Amino acid sequence: AQTVTQSQPEMSVQEAETVTLSCTYDTSENNYYLFWYKQPPSRQMILVIRQEAYKQQNATENRFSVNFQKAAKSFSLKISDSQLGDTAMYFCAFMINNNDMRFGAGTRLTVKP
Amino acid sequence: NAGVTQTPKFRILKIGQSMTLQCAQDMNHNYMYWYRQDPGMGLKLIYYSVGAGITDKGEVPNGYNVSRSTTEDFPLRLELAAPSQTSVYFCASSYGAGSQPQHFGDGTRLSIL
Numbered sequence: 001a002q003t004v005t006q007s008q009p010e011m012s013v014q015e016a017e018t019v020t021l022s023c024t025y026d027t028s029e030n031n032y033y034l035f036w037y038k039q040p041p042s043r044q045m046i047l048v049i050r051q052e053a054y055k056q057q058n059a060t061e062n063r064f065s066v067n068f069q070k071a072a073k074s075f076s077l078k079i080s081d082s083q084l085g086d087t088a089m090y091f092c093a094f095m096i097n098n099n100d101m102r103f104g105a106g107t108r109l110t111v112k113p
Numbered sequence: 114n115a116g117v118t119q120t121p122k123f124r125i126l127k128i129g130q131s132m133t134l135q136c137a138q139d140m141n142h143n144y145m146y147w148y149r150q151d152p153g154m155g156l157k158l159i160y161y162s163v164g165a166g167i168t169d170k171g172e173v174p175n176g177y178n179v180s181r182s183t184t185e186d187f188p189l190r191l192e193l194a195a196p197s198q199t200s201v202y203f204c205a206s207s208y209g210a211g212s213q214p215q216h217f218g219d220g221t222r223l224s225i226l
Contacts (some may be wrong), residue, residue: 004155033212044204045156045217052212091155098210099144099163100171103155 002027004092004104012110013082013092020067021077021107031096034068036077039106048080048090051075082111115139119204125226126194132188134221136204144207145147145187146171146215147179149200156203162187163210194225 004025013019025034036048051059051068059065061106067076075094079086092104120135138145140200143164148156148171158171162181176198187206191198201222205215 032115043201043220044207045215047214050214093155095211099146099161099169101146101148101156101158101215102172103157105153105155 002102006104006107006108010053010108018080025073025094029096034075035093037091038088087111117218130194131192136187138206142206146205147189148203151200181192196225199225
């Protein structure tokens, strides 16, 4: 089964602090891509960061970075220096066969002032 | 730059009615996708297309049909609306497959009563 599990339905963090969102996945494929998407209350889906499974180096994008552990099938997202605008739902996803995208159920992150 | 445009934004249907959700992109992307997002859940892939004239099923295609006669447009058709199809529908497009980022529309909220 191709599944994504986000075990933290809700999280909160103080402004300027660091928070890590967890994600594990299950696939028998060897080649796939991993993503984190952000969905603010506006409902728009915004790509935060992506990682190719064949790359060992963890992806970073400004304040966002991932910890990709392929053997453990884990793909966590770290947000540094949290800002109020980071408040949103965060979805972990992976893509197999170049087009089949599977999403987790999401983590609702609240950044508190 | 309009990006991905979905119409309508909201719609209420009666059981058994039919309707077409419109999706258009102006980025000359070959790849287009339809997802549904049920309350409190992540997105699930309904159908996708890798180019004009080519469509394929995703994870949850039952009850839906698509067509892709042009690069720009990718309409989603519900033939006999059922309450289980109450959801928010997102259309997305990408330049290529795999790690290429998907650009999402703002979604269509559909309620079937």
